[in-house]
Amino acid sequence: MKLKLFRKADIIIIAAVIAVSGVFILLNSFDDSSLNAEITVNGKLYETVDLNAVNGKRVIIPDTDPHVVIVAEKGKIRFESAECKDKICVKAGNLTHKGDVAVCLPSGTVISITDSATDAVTY
Amino acid sequence: MKNNIAYKTALGAILCAQAIALSFLEGLIPAIPFMPPGAKPGFSNIITMFAADSLGFPMAMIITLVKSGFAFITRGATASLMSLSGGVLSTVIMYLLIRYASEKTGLTGISVIGALCHNAGQLFCSAILTGNSKTFYYAPVLAVFAVLTGVLTGVILKAVYPALEKQKKYLFHIH
Numbered sequence: 467m468k469l470k471l472f473r474k475a476d477i478i479i480i481a482a483v484i485a486v487s488g489v490f491i492l493l494n495s496f497d498d499s500s501l502n503a504e505i506t507v508n509g510k511l512y513e514t515v516d517l518n519a520v521n522g523k524r525v526i527i528p529d530t531d532p533h534v535v536i537v538a539e540k541g542k543i544r545f546e547s548a549e550c551k552d553k554i555c556v557k558a559g560n561l562t563h564k565g566d567v568a569v570c571l572p573s574g575t576v577i578s579i580t581d582s583a584t585d586a587v588t589y
Numbered sequence: 590m591k592n593n594i595a596y597k598t599a600l601g602a603i604l605c606a607q608a609i610a611l612s613f614l615e616g617l618i619p620a621i622p623f624m625p626p627g628a629k630p631g632f633s634n635i636i637t638m639f640a641a642d643s644l645g646f647p648m649a650m651i652i653t654l655v656k657s658g659f660a661f662i663t664r665g666a667t668a669s670l671m672s673l674s675g676g677v678l679s680t681v682i683m684y685l686l687i688r689y690a691s692e693k694t695g696l697t698g699i700s701v702i703g704a705l706c707h708n709a710g711q712l713f714c715s716a717i718l719t720g721n722s723k724t725f726y727y728a729p730v731l732a733v734f735a736v737l738t739g740v741l742t743g744v745i746l747k748a749v750y751p752a753l754e755k756q757k758k759y760l761f762h763i764h
Contacts, residue, residue: 469642469687469696471747476698483705483736487729494726509720551664558626567726568626571667571718578723 494565501579503543503561505536508574517541517579530573543577545570600760601648604640605655608633612656625730630738631704634679635746638700639753641684653680667718674714675707682706696747701739708735 501517505528512528515538525546526536532549542562545555550572558568567578611632618630633656641649653676661669683703686694694702708731715724 469691469699471696471743473693473695473698475693476695476701479694479698479701480736480740483701483732487732490729491733494729504723506719506721506723552627552668554627565726567723569715569719569724569727571671571715572665574719576719576721576723578721578726580723 490565495563501541501562501564503538504576504578504580506576506578512575515543517543528573528575530570530575532573534570534573534575536575536577543579544568545575545577548573596760597648600644600757601651603756603760604636604644604648605652608636608652608656609659611636625727625734628731628734630741631707632742632745634700634703634707634742635749636753637676637680638683638687638696638703638742638746639750641680642687643754643757646680646684649680649684650677653677670714670718671711675710678710679703679706695743697740697743700743700746701736704735704739704742705732708732 503515503517505512505515505526507528507530513526515524515526517538518541520538520540522539524538526538527533528536534548534550534555535546537544537546542560544560545558545568548556548570550570555568555570555575561568561577561579564579567576569576612629615630615632637649637652640652654673657669657672657676660672680703683699683706686699686702691699708728712725712728712731716722
């Protein structure tokens with residue numbers, strides 16, 4: 467085997483990856499001014515929920531196959547249950563910060579938390 | 590005799606079985622709280638990397654393809670596509686690094702880049718499947734996780750490399 471376990475470039479690679487992703491994670495977690503959850507099904511916007519304006523519990527069931535149940539509460543949103551096998555979207559838990567995202571691949575449903583200010587420009 | 594088709598088939602089958610066994614076993618590890626949802630350590634990459642270094646590109650790619658075929662049978666089309674998109678990209682890049690850049694990068698670096706490529710392939714695939722590019726929000730957390738698992742699998746491969754080489758020779762002796 468000609469491969470060594472560690473070489474100098476490895477440290478540079480690891481440091482660069484951690485630095486770049488660290489910056490993105492920090493940028494996303496500091497910005498909590500507005501919380502808008504976007505629910506898209508197969509690429510089409512299904513609904514935008516203003517999480518700061520939700521009173522009590524709101525249940526959203528988009529028309530998808532397999533079915534997914536989304537629950538929005540003040541400041542957070544999550545996949546409550548899904549009829550698929552692996553339940554990766556449910557395991558993602560509550561989305562509370564800008565940049566948080568939960569994906570249910572079998573049903574093509576994505577919940578992502580966005581900044582309402584940028585949305586105003588986008589739409 | 591090492592170019593014998595029967596020898597290659599047998600060795601390939603054993604390596605595929607080992608890769609599949611590893612990905613099954615890592616599925617039994619309970620979810621760690623801070624772990625990104627759906628993220629896995631990718632231990633079967635130990636076998637793919639070994640194949641890419643010791644047996645060449647075709648064998649590494651065959652293992653990747655068989656693995657995604659197994660995902661299709663056991664976990665369905667979506668899982669299989671995810672396995673394929675991540676696996677093919679990371680296998681190609683890892684092979685190129687081993688072949689042309691092993692003077693500069695070590696096992697750890699190649700393994701980390703392999704894990705990153707696996708993520709990148711899967712993120713592109715899930716963006717296409719969901720029609721929503723917001724899936725890329727996952728990227729930074731996944732990248733940090735890829736560094737941890739990449740280092741881990743790199744170190745494990747270094748430790749088991751002699752055993753995998755021995756397995757190669759052992760099979761040769763039976764013949």
